[in-house]
Amino acid sequence: MLEIKGLKVEVEGREILHGVDLSIDCGQTHVLFGMNGSGKTTLLMAIMGFPRYRVTAGSIRFKGQDLAGLSVDERARLGIGMMFQRPPTVRGIKLMQMARLIPAREERDINVLAGELNLADFLERDINHGFSGGEIKRSELLQLLVQDPNLVLLDEPESGVDMENMQVIGEYIRSLLQKDRRRTRDHCGLIITHTGYILDHVEADVGHVMCDGRLVCSGNPREMLEDIRENGFEECSRCVR
Amino acid sequence: MPEKLRERIEELKRLARAAEDKPAALGMDIDLARFGEQPPGYDYREALQHISELDPEEMARTGVRVDARERAGSFVQIDDTVVHASALEEGIEVMGTREALETYEWLWDYYWKAVPVDMDKYTAAVELHPFDGYFIHALPGARIIYPLQACMYLRSPRYIQRLHNLIVVEEGAELHIITGCASEHEIESALHAGVSEFYVKRNAKLTFTMVHNWHPNMYVRPRSGILVEEGATFINNYICMEPVLYLQTYPTARLRGEGAVARFNSMMVASPGSVMDVGSRVILEAPGTRAEVISRAVTRAGEIIARGQIAGKAPGIKAHLECHGLILDKGGRIYAIPELDGGDPDVDMSHEAAVGKIAQEEVEYLMARGLSEEEATSAIVRGFLNVRIEGLPPQLEREIQRLMEESESKAL
Numbered sequence: 001m002l003e004i005k006g007l008k009v010e011v012e013g014r015e016i017l018h019g020v021d022l023s024i025d026c027g028q029t030h031v032l033f034g035m036n037g038s039g040k041t042t043l044l045m046a047i048m049g050f051p052r053y054r055v056t057a058g059s060i061r062f063k064g065q066d067l068a069g070l071s072v073d074e075r076a077r078l079g080i081g082m083m084f085q086r087p088p089t090v091r092g093i094k095l096m097q098m099a100r101l102i103p104a105r106e107e108r109d110i111n112v113l114a115g116e117l118n119l120a121d122f123l124e125r126d127i128n129h130g131f132s133g134g135e136i137k138r139s140e141l142l143q144l145l146v147q148d149p150n151l152v153l154l155d156e157p158e159s160g161v162d163m164e165n166m167q168v169i170g171e172y173i174r175s176l177l178q179k180d181r182r183r184t185r186d187h188c189g190l191i192i193t194h195t196g197y198i199l200d201h202v203e204a205d206v207g208h209v210m211c212d213g214r215l216v217c218s219g220n221p222r223e224m225l226e227d228i229r230e231n232g233f234e235e236c237s238r239c240v241r
Numbered sequence: 242m243p244e245k246l247r248e249r250i251e252e253l254k255r256l257a258r259a260a261e262d263k264p265a266a267l268g269m270d271i272d273l274a275r276f277g278e279q280p281p282g283y284d285y286r287e288a289l290q291h292i293s294e295l296d297p298e299e300m301a302r303t304g305v306r307v308d309a310r311e312r313a314g315s316f317v318q319i320d321d322t323v324v325h326a327s328a329l330e331e332g333i334e335v336m337g338t339r340e341a342l343e344t345y346e347w348l349w350d351y352y353w354k355a356v357p358v359d360m361d362k363y364t365a366a367v368e369l370h371p372f373d374g375y376f377i378h379a380l381p382g383a384r385i386i387y388p389l390q391a392c393m394y395l396r397s398p399r400y401i402q403r404l405h406n407l408i409v410v411e412e413g414a415e416l417h418i419i420t421g422c423a424s425e426h427e428i429e430s431a432l433h434a435g436v437s438e439f440y441v442k443r444n445a446k447l448t449f450t451m452v453h454n455w456h457p458n459m460y461v462r463p464r465s466g467i468l469v470e471e472g473a474t475f476i477n478n479y480i481c482m483e484p485v486l487y488l489q490t491y492p493t494a495r496l497r498g499e500g501a502v503a504r505f506n507s508m509m510v511a512s513p514g515s516v517m518d519v520g521s522r523v524i525l526e527a528p529g530t531r532a533e534v535i536s537r538a539v540t541r542a543g544e545i546i547a548r549g550q551i552a553g554k555a556p557g558i559k560a561h562l563e564c565h566g567l568i569l570d571k572g573g574r575i576y577a578i579p580e581l582d583g584g585d586p587d588v589d590m591s592h593e594a595a596v597g598k599i600a601q602e603e604v605e606y607l608m609a610r611g612l613s614e615e616e617a618t619s620a621i622v623r624g625f626l627n628v629r630i631e632g633l634p635p636q637l638e639r640e641i642q643r644l645m646e647e648s649e650s651k652a653l
Contacts, residue, residue: 076611092624103611
């Protein structure tokens with residue numbers, strides 16, 4: 001589904017990713033561990049195609065298509081969706097309005113969806129204006145559920161979320177990733193996690209550690225998380241497998 | 242006519258004559274001699290459907306429904322002629338200003354009391370030449386649910402459309418007016434000089450929503466004054482998103498009684514070549530009065546001068562001024578001039594102004610959901626222009642929303 005080869009990415013003239021290789025198969029969920037500033041968000045932003053994140057070498061292919069030259073919206077319409085960690089506030093655009101603007105593959109009842117995500121009272125509010133951490137995540141999920149992308153990029157879905165919200169968020173991330181389907185699953189995901197809490201709610205297939213703009217290690221995500229909890233990322237940067 | 246009234250009219254004419262060449266305090270001076278043509282007269286029509294000079298679609302865009310459904314009454318003027326005036330609800334009167342001044346002697350007490358006749362050459366021109374306009378009267382305690390609709394249409398080229406509107410909302414009454422001013426497509430240069438005087442009496446409420454749909458050759462000089470008494474509320478919504486050659490207006494509300502409230506919301510889009518000099522001024526003269534002046538200006542290579550002034554002259558005053566501008570294209574200019582004038586230690590007045598480009602981060606956020614750059618920009622600009630107007634009945638709120646959307650979709 002997603003095939004990244006030798007990817008180098010520059011932000012404002014500074015190289016952040018120094019050659020990343022990553023392959024995500026249809027139906028898989030990958031998690032990305034790594035210290036702050038290691039380049040995790042840069043990778044997601046580059047996949048989504050934000051102009052500030054300039055690809056200087058390598059390639060990103062999605063559904064067999066090279067994404068080079070495709071704008072952010074073209075990538076979104078191709079089936080890539082992203083949960084932003086800190087989305088901007090957009091004054092004057094209500095959540096309901098936004099949900100209706102999103103080109104949806106299948107029509108979803110936004111009111112029902114918002115009810116399930118405890119967002120019914122937020123539909124008529126400006127997007128992200130005065131939303132708490134949990135509310136932002138749920139609003140992002142609502143938009144993604146409407147968009148229904150094949151590749152779901154989640155940037156720290158657990159940050160700023162309390163335990164109660166985590167249950168709901170976990171449940172709907174599973175739904176986004178079609179975790180209840182095995183054979184017919186055509187969605188895949190790449191999740192950035194700092195704490196790893198998301199793994200208590202969403203099963204992942206492969207874990208990666210990013211250090212200083214490189215994927216230094218891949219393996220069983222639970223084992224990797226335990227390792228990181230015990231030894232920290234310092235060990236990862238020293239470890240050469 | 243009583244001697245005293247005759248003397249007053251003579252005095253007004255004298256003042257007007259003295260101001261005949263007086264340039265306005267703001268805006269480019271216009272040589273009125275250029276506009277010498279006389280428009281034809283038009284017949285009075287009992288039904289709005291019979292006003293064939295106006296395209297129903299054009300009327301709808303200024304808020305006027307030809308079927309008058311969910312309207313308290315209607316008024317239509319073409320050039321200088323009143324072609325229709327009707328009241329559909331109890332407690333409301335609608336007629337041409339000239340007829341009203343002939344009918345009600347008391348109305349002269351409101352004539353040129355909120356706007357000075359010698360303010361400038363435009364007010365003088367309205368007084369010195371035959372004119373008409375609307376007189377809208379809400380009787381004491383009348384609660385008019387549906388909005389009253391009015392349309393001022395300029396059809397003939399090379400002339401000055403002169404209007405004098407008088408709106409009196411009596412004690413405890415509530416009235417909503419939607420008024421549209423429009424001109425014929427591709428009209429050659431013409432000037433609209435409109436005087437509007439509003440009187441909102443004790444505990445009354447008036448919502449006045451005005452949509453301007455001009456054309457690129459039009460000069461527009463509205464002159465408005467509003468007197469708001471104790472406990473009364475005046476809400477003004479102004480929507481101008483069509484091209485215009487040069488618009489200059491600076492309505493002034495005086496809050497004269499304790500607890501009076503005024504709110505001005507202006508939503509403007511300036512096309513290339515348009516100049517819009519639009520302000521709102523509130524003078525808070527009585528204790529405990531409140532005011533809010535909000536403007537949203539978007540320019541596409543046009544020029545907008547967004548003025549706002551609040552002057553607090555009594556204790557316990559609360560007022561806020563907000564000017565936000567978006568410059569979409571090169572060559573556009575927004576000049577925000579917010580002014581605060583505090584004249585009492587116990588005033589609470591503030592302002593904020595911001596002018597800039599559309600936030601790229603917001604555009605990209607919407608694009609990440611699959612909206613094209615154009616769709617994202619348009620949605621953000623619409624959102625920017627959508628000021629939440631407090632205190633409107635839901636029906637009117639929907640109607641204003643519809644008007645905004647229509648104007649936006651055409652302008653953007």
